[in-house]
Amino acid sequence: MENIIETVDLTKRYSKAVALDSVSIHVRQGEIYGLIGKNGAGKSTLFKTMMGLAPYSSGEVKIFGDSSTSGLNKAHHRIGFMMGAHFFPYLSARENLEYFRKLKGIPDKTEVDRVLKLVEMEKVKKKFKSFSMGMKQRVSIANALMGYPDIVVLDEPINGLDPQGIADFRHLVQKLNKENKTTFMVSSHILGELGMMATRFGFIHDGRLVEEIDREVIRNKTKEQVIVKVSDIEKATCLLEEKFESIEYTVNGDKELVIMKMTDRTDEIAALFVQNDLSLYKLDTQEISIEDYYLQLIAKGGVNNV
């Protein structure tokens, strides 16, 4: 698959802070790319530099394979972008979107109705200022979808949505991705929700992209853990290292071991501990959540052997 958005060693410094530190992302055509990071990780800065709204200190931004200023200007017109929900307070959703339709030069007058229906806001008549946070987000998402953009970039679109709104949003993104082949790039600090939606992830932490990974690859990696609770963790790890060459494990607390890629050898592990007089309180295989995967990744500074 072709990279539709790419950054090469993109670095952005504010006077003191390094907001982006040599970030190289690769968003491929047709995917739903989840950009995951805590508050302050650099997600908004990445979007702003990608969209030409903030200058960067060094590196390169390429959209549709073009990094020239004129190429990027053209590309930005093919991207629906949402960052916050900033609209005229005394206008309705329809009036606000009508304003942006004209501003964006979209000739089709039915477009406002189409996108309002997509976010289930077509019947709302009241003014923007009296909207709930979730309604504001919906209008903002609708605005990004106007004009059938090839790429839709959404900065924290889930913020303020209730659980039903989050589920609706997920279905909408998946539907547009499938039916219109729209590429999505969506950021969030709530990984659980994007975990159910994105086909690929970029994990960003302290301005660095720590990993880019397909959902399927994470799924395979997170399937293979054996969780062991045992009376003497130190002895258990010594036994494991003696018996199994290049075993990978982490220790949770003082009594739980998480052993990677050994789900087919649980009998041997149990026998090893019992024969060496260890009390085995638990031996289980489990799939870890993408959230746990991410937390482990961050804890290890970006190298995950899960």
Ligand SMILES: Nc1ncnc2c1ncn2[C@@H]1O[C@H](COP(=O)(O)OP(=O)(O)OP(=O)(O)O)[C@@H](O)[C@H]1O
């Ligand atoms: N205009 C600015 N001037 C100085 N520092 C800034 C500015 N904008 C962002 N930063 C800093 O850059 C870093 C990245 O911020 P950014 O807003 O991109 O993070 P984020 O991942 O989008 O988080 P959030 O979800 O909280 O917005 C932070 O340390 C932030 O304080």
